[in-house]
Amino acid sequence: MNPMRKLFIVLAAIVCTTCQTVAQESALKGKKVLFVYGGWDGHEPKQCHDLLKPWLQEQGAIVYSYDKLDVYTDKEMMGKVDLIIQTWTMGSISGEQERGLLEAVRNGAGIAGWHGGLGDSFRNNTEYQFMVGGQWVAHPGGKVDYDVNIKDKKDPVTKGLKTFHMKSEQYYMHVDPSVKVLATTTFNGGGDAPWIKGVVMPVVWKKYYGKGRVFYSSLCHDANDFEVPEAFEIMKRGIEWAAQSKEN
Numbered sequence: 271m272n273p274m275r276k277l278f279i280v281l282a283a284i285v286c287t288t289c290q291t292v293a294q295e296s297a298l299k300g301k302k303v304l305f306v307y308g309g310w311d312g313h314e315p316k317q318c319h320d321l322l323k324p325w326l327q328e329q330g331a332i333v334y335s336y337d338k339l340d341v342y343t344d345k346e347m348m349g350k351v352d353l354i355i356q357t358w359t360m361g362s363i364s365g366e367q368e369r370g371l372l373e374a375v376r377n378g379a380g381i382a383g384w385h386g387g388l389g390d391s392f393r394n395n396t397e398y399q400f401m402v403g404g405q406w407v408a409h410p411g412g413k414v415d416y417d418v419n420i421k422d423k424k425d426p427v428t429k430g431l432k433t434f435h436m437k438s439e440q441y442y443m444h445v446d447p448s449v450k451v452l453a454t455t456t457f458n459g460g461g462d463a464p465w466i467k468g469v470v471m472p473v474v475w476k477k478y479y480g481k482g483r484v485f486y487s488s489l490c491h492d493a494n495d496f497e498v499p500e501a502f503e504i505m506k507r508g509i510e511w512a513a514q515s516k517e518n
């Protein structure tokens with residue numbers, strides 16, 4: 271073969287491989303992401319926002335950051351976003367703010383979050399909890415050693431991952447039986463709650479609320495917990511999945 275032609279084929283193959291890699295990583299490319307952070311400070315909402323935002327932007331997402339819930343009443347914003355990421359532990363949400371959030375998700379915006387920022391927000395709001403698919407109720411023993419077991423090895427969010435260890439809060443949650451459970455943890459009965467020994471609890475799940483995709487992980491009490499590679503990877507993949515509801 272002509273050396274120039276051979277070089278061209280090799281270069282084309284390299285470019286093609288690069289294209290494929292970029293295409294695989296860019297489920298978020300061009301997606302409008304509303305990132306709402308606040309609530310109880312112990313969960314480091316701003317630090318977690320500052321950790322995730324650059325990654326979202328690297329993927330090509332357009333990120334709108336707000337530290338106030340009032341953005342949920344902005345009809346134009348709520349109508350255009352592909353994904354809402356919320357980290358807002360406890361606190362309270364007004365009726366109008368809640369309606370704005372729930373309507374956007376029902377209409378096809380995805381929502382993704384972790385730990386108390388999605389799974390322990392607005393304790394008085396049952397329709398919000400119906401959307402999330404679970405509510406935190408306890409973390410016996412505080413920060414403890416526990417394993418996360420991959421339940422669904424085929425789902426793109428957990429595919430290729432193996433059992434991993436966390437030293438953090440092990441969330442005990444009231445969970446909607448309709449969620450698709452991707453990972454679980456088993457309680458050992460410590461922390462003054464011996465009666466829950468052997469309980470298998472969902473840790474990562476996905477579900478729908480109307481047309482919107484809902485993704486939740488109970489991991490990552492604070493920004494340091496994102497240093498566990500599997501915990502961060504699960505969150506990234508879940509965010510990518512949830513951002514695609516409007517493509518269906």
Ligand SMILES: [Zn+2]
Pocket residue numbers: 313385386439491492
């Ligand atoms: Zn926590």
